[in-house]
Amino acid sequence: QVQLQESGPGLVKPSQTLSLTCTVSGGSISSGDYYWSWIRQHPGKGLEWIGYIYYSGRTYYNPSLKSRLTISVATSTNQFSLNLSSVTAADTAVYYCARRVAALAMFDPWGQGTLVTVSS
Amino acid sequence: QSALTQPASVSGSPGQSITISCTGTSSDVGGYNYVSWYQQHPGKAPKLMIYGVSNRPSGVSNRFSGSKSGNTASLTISGLQAEDAGDYYCSSYTASGLVVFGGGTKLTVL
Numbered sequence: 001q002v003q004l005q006e007s008g009p010g011l012v013k014p015s016q017t018l019s020l021t022c023t024v025s026g027g028s029i030s031s032g033d034y035y036w037s038w039i040r041q042h043p044g045k046g047l048e049w050i051g052y053i054y055y056s057g058r059t060y061y062n063p064s065l066k067s068r069l070t071i072s073v074a075t076s077t078n079q080f081s082l083n084l085s086s087v088t089a090a091d092t093a094v095y096y097c098a099r100r101v102a103a104l105a106m107f108d109p110w111g112q113g114t115l116v117t118v119s120s
Numbered sequence: 121q122s123a124l125t126q127p128a129s130v131s132g133s134p135g136q137s138i139t140i141s142c143t144g145t146s147s148d149v150g151g152y153n154y155v156s157w158y159q160q161h162p163g164k165a166p167k168l169m170i171y172g173v174s175n176r177p178s179g180v181s182n183r184f185s186g187s188k189s190g191n192t193a194s195l196t197i198s199g200l201q202a203e204d205a206g207d208y209y210c211s212s213y214t215a216s217g218l219v220v221f222g223g224g225t226k227l228t229v230l
Contacts, residue, residue, distance in 0.1 A: 039221075046123070046224040047158075047166065047209050060218055063121060096165055105154040105213035106171035113165050 002027040004097045004111035012091075012118050018084040022097030022111060029078045030055045035100040036080040037107060038071060040093040048093075052100055053080055087118045124149065124210055124222035131228040137198040140225045142210030143191060148220055150191035154213035157186060157195045161206045169208075170195060197227075205229045 008020035022036070029036060037052035051061040053071045061069050070083040084091060094115050098107040125143040132138040142149065142157075149155055155173045158166035168177055170186035173193060183198045193212070197204055210222040 037219075047211075047221040049211070049219045049221055052219075062218065100219070101171075104156075104171050105152075105211075105219060106156040106168055107158070107166075107211070108168040108171075108177065110165040110167075 002099060002109060004099065004109060006095060006097050006111045006114040008114060008116070010115060010117060012087055012116060013120050014088055014118055015086055018082070018087050018091060018116055018118070020082045020095055020097075020114065020116070021079050022081070024078045024080075024099075029073060029080065030075045033102055035060070035102055036071075036073060037098045037100045038082045039096045039098055039107070039110075041096070041113070042090075042093045050082065050084075050095075054102075089118050092116065092118045121148075121214060121216070121218060121220050124212060124220055126208075126210060126222040126225045128223070129226045129228065131230055132197075132200045133230045134200055134202065136200050137196060138200060138227065139197075140195045140208055140210075140227070142193040142195070142212075142222045144193075144212055144220070145191055147215040148212040149188065149193050151215060152213045153188070155186065155188060155193040156211045157184075158209045158211070159204075159206055160209065166209060200229055202229050 012018045035052040038050040053059045068085045073080040094113040096113045098110040157170040160166040173188045174186040208225045
């Protein structure tokens, strides 16, 4: 059974880069059947799709974040990562990683989520 | 890309049925049969409840059903139970190859 786990700093200073890693266990990130995704949720708000990456490195980004966003994949360690630059308080959110089934555009499973606060 | 439109809240009594709508455009909901629904309880990660408009993953109660008409998808929960309370989100594949979520609906079981 595939499981995903986010890791990274819980506190980031404004203007710095937010970096998170998602470790995939119980399955290979190199499977061509999936995209590996980041989704965030601002406190008390709804879900916002950030972007996803295919094992080959092909990326798809939310246009509203594209200029600050980099998602990468490390097949050797079965991990994928999120880098969001020039963060502000508006980037404070719970960040989830999730597996997207390529053929169906559905997200399952999800990681437990990690709260990242942007504050000085 | 604009978020899909969901009602902010719905409510129902135990045993009743409720329906949550999710309205998009012909470039997302109306153009593809790739609408999914997620249930989220406070402090928890979302859980997939419906995919491909009307398909239930293994383990999801058959009280949950999905449908679509034009640019609007719907999630129906029949025989409402207390544990169904929470937030529900729809999502859809888009013509750009991306994904968009709805704003979420808070379900209250009275």
